Amino acid sequence: MELLMNWIMEHQVACAWFTSIVRFVFPILALLILIRTIRSLLTVPCLPEVWAYLTLPNGAQEPLTHWENILGRGGNSDVILNYPVVSRQHAALIRNEDDTWTAYDLDSKGGVTVNGREIDGAAEVRYGDVLALGGVETVLLPLSPEEKAKRRENRRKSRPVSPWLGLVLLTIFQGLTAIQLTISEGEGATPIIPLTFLLLAGVMWLYFLVLRATGRVGFEMETIAFFLSTLSLAVTCSSNTGALFKQFLCVVLGLVLFLVLGIFLRDLDRTREIRWVMAGAAIVLLSLTVVLYAAGLTEAKYGAANWLSIGGVSVQPSEIAKICYIFAGAATLDRLFRKRNLGLFIVLTGVCLACLAYMSDFGTAAIFFITFLVIAYLRSGDWATLALICGGGVFAVLTILSVKPYILSRFATWGHAWQNASVGSGYQQTRTMSAAGDTDLVFGMLCEEWGLIIAVLAVLAILTLAVFAVRASRAGRSTFYIIAACAATSMMVFQTCLNVFGAVDILPLTGVTFPFVSNGGTAMIASWGLLAYLKATDTRQNASFAIRLPSRKEERGGARLAPRRTEEWEAEDEED
Numbered sequence: 001m002e003l004l005m006n007w008i009m010e011h012q013v014a015c016a017w018f019t020s021i022v023r024f025v026f027p028i029l030a031l032l033i034l035i036r037t038i039r040s041l042l043t044v045p046c047l048p049e050v051w052a053y054l055t056l057p058n059g060a061q062e063p064l065t066h067w068e069n070i071l072g073r074g075g076n077s078d079v080i081l082n083y084p085v086v087s088r089q090h091a092a093l094i095r096n097e098d099d100t101w102t103a104y105d106l107d108s109k110g111g112v113t114v115n116g117r118e119i120d121g122a123a124e125v126r127y128g129d130v131l132a133l134g135g136v137e138t139v140l141l142p143l144s145p146e147e148k149a150k151r152r153e154n155r156r157k158s159r160p161v162s163p164w165l166g167l168v169l170l171t172i173f174q175g176l177t178a179i180q181l182t183i184s185e186g187e188g189a190t191p192i193i194p195l196t197f198l199l200l201a202g203v204m205w206l207y208f209l210v211l212r213a214t215g216r217v218g219f220e221m222e223t224i225a226f227f228l229s230t231l232s233l234a235v236t237c238s239s240n241t242g243a244l245f246k247q248f249l250c251v252v253l254g255l256v257l258f259l260v261l262g263i264f265l266r267d268l269d270r271t272r273e274i275r276w277v278m279a280g281a282a283i284v285l286l287s288l289t290v291v292l293y294a295a296g297l298t299e300a301k302y303g304a305a306n307w308l309s310i311g312g313v314s315v316q317p318s319e320i321a322k323i324c325y326i327f328a329g330a331a332t333l334d335r336l337f338r339k340r341n342l343g344l345f346i347v348l349t350g351v352c353l354a355c356l357a358y359m360s361d362f363g364t365a366a367i368f369f370i371t372f373l374v375i376a377y378l379r380s381g382d383w384a385t386l387a388l389i390c391g392g393g394v395f396a397v398l399t400i401l402s403v404k405p406y407i408l409s410r411f412a413t414w415g416h417a418w419q420n421a422s423v424g425s426g427y428q429q430t431r432t433m434s435a436a437g438d439t440d441l442v443f444g445m446l447c448e449e450w451g452l453i454i455a456v457l458a459v460l461a462i463l464t465l466a467v468f469a470v471r472a473s474r475a476g477r478s479t480f481y482i483i484a485a486c487a488a489t490s491m492m493v494f495q496t497c498l499n500v501f502g503a504v505d506i507l508p509l510t511g512v513t514f515p516f517v518s519n520g521g522t523a524m525i526a527s528w529g530l531l532a533y534l535k536a537t538d539t540r541q542n543a544s545f546a547i548r549l550p551s552r553k554e555e556r557g558g559a560r561l562a563p564r565r566t567e568e569w570e571a572e573d574e575e576d
Contacts, residue, residue: 019183022176027453029173033166033227034457037220040161041468046539048475050151051095052127054079055139067095067268067478070106071133085110085134093125093140097267101125101140110134152541160540163219167208170223171201174230181237193237196248200226200233203252218543221468224461225258225531228516229524231458235445236519243519250521254528261323261532262545268480271331279328279348285317286355293359318356318364319526322491325352325368326533329375330483345376363512367495374490378483442514443500462496462515465489465534472537481546485537488530 053061054071062079069078074088081090087108094102104122105112113132114123125131127142143151178197182189204226208219229251236247265271329345349372356365446455466489476482492515499514513523515530536546 038464041220046472046475053141069093090133160218232517250524254525258528258532265536275331278324282321282324285321316522319522323529326487370494371491442518481537484533488533
């Protein structure tokens with residue numbers, strides 16, 4: 001490191017030439033890294049998976065392509081049984097992690113039976129069992145080993161792009177960034193700059209090599225995240241070199257959270273069991289901040305007062321609360337189509353919004369509200385309820401503007417930033433539109449230091465994650481994964497829009513961060529955590545952590561027909 005820095009100090013002319021050249025090299029590298037990755041995410045087909053078949057009374061076999069399937073007469077049902085005795089949403093048939101199935105009676109009028117026995121709420125359904133809805137009989141059948149092998153082979157043919165070229169190019173990008181930042185610092189440069197980027201490259205390669213060695217594929221999301229994290233370290237170094245290593249540690253912590261949360265999401269029964277814990281965690285994080293705010297123990301930054309200082313490190317609990325909020329909102333599973341289940345989620349949202357509004361963090365409050373609308377629609381599909389909620393939201397905003405002159409001043413500046421260019425609320429925006437800015441208005445720094453191409457690519461990368469989530473959701477394995485992925489991407493996209501459009505005076509300035517890029521440790525950790533929800537919804541073969549890799553025995557064989565034995569039913573009759 002010292003040799004590099006000494007060489008830079010002794011060869012100023014060469015450094016000047018290097019700076020001139022890399023200004024053209026950086027956009028080319030970024031295009032090569034991201035265009036290839038984005039193209040893979042947007043073009044690889046998200047093929048629906050078939051987990052079992054349901055034989056209908058007419059002899060047809062209806063494939064079950066989700067882990068949670070609604071059976072009923074309604075057009076929105078996954079398996080439509082067009083019989084008068086069948087309710088619109090009659091029953092739910094849900095697959096467990098061990099490839100067993102459970103039937104739930106959704107308060108139907110005709111009832112649900114398994115092998116002639118009426119179920120009380122829920123009952124296990126094995127392959128070969130007769131599942132009757134209002135007397136309409138169906139039979140649950142497994143996939144044959146031959147069909148499983150054929151489908152697995154078809155999925156292998158649609159594997160995503162190899163990550164190695166993009167990884168090499170990204171490593172070169174990181175190395176050139178470290179050198180350029182060291183040159184820019186001049187005599188004030190420290191070994192921490194090249195060392196941090198070297199460690200980032202090492203962590204990135206270790207992650208890819210370990211997961212590839214375990215048979216995993218599909219690393220486009222992680223490539224995007226590491227690219228944006230590299231930009232984040234560069235932004236941090238430009239604004240506050242002393243915080244560079246801390247930001248790198250947050251990248252590592254975010255990656256750990258990404259892995260742990262991704263693996264945890266494999267067991268949907270476990271996610272359902274702790275949904276109340278996650279809801280409580282979101283409320284506790286925000287309520288604790290409110291209490292400390294009332295006691296004057298929090299810091300105010302960028303107009304919000306929800307920053308806590310712990311050991312000299314500032315953290316923003318609302319960022320971590322985002323992960324808990326989405327987890328609690330999406331983990332509904334068998335209760336998904338019971339509309340009364342939405343009431344408790346509305347209460348959770350109201351508490352979170354009240355805490356954020358009290359601390360004047362209205363940018364984050366707006367993000368929570370938009371995420372709530374996405375989750376509420378996916379859970380209920382009730383436009384009337386959502387319209388009523390939006391009306392209440394508009395009323396709440398008008399009330400807040402009347403009692404919070406600070407927020408009103410920001411809305412007053414909207415569209416008139418240049419009239420307050422020297423002082424006042426338009427100062428930051430005009431600096432950003434002049435391609436300067438601070439880490440809160442990170443889009444301006446990207447435009448100034450990296451050029452418009454890389455800044456636009458950073459925005460395009462976030463939008464690509466959203467498009468992929470929507471495409472993957474059409475063939476999603478579980479309702480939880482679909483809702484969580486759509487909510488997470490909605491949160492990131494809306495957050496990006498507020499950051500970019502607020503910086504250039506298209507939207508009111510709210511002070512929210514740019515996902516993965518802004519200088520903020522908790523924001524970085526939260527961005528990686530949200531990415532885990534997207535990774536879970538990836539339906540490509542061996543691409544998602546939500547599915548454990550099949551063993552060699554499972555690769556060779558498949559599920560076998562396993563109907564209940566007669567003696568099992570007789571034993572249960574004797575117990576009754």
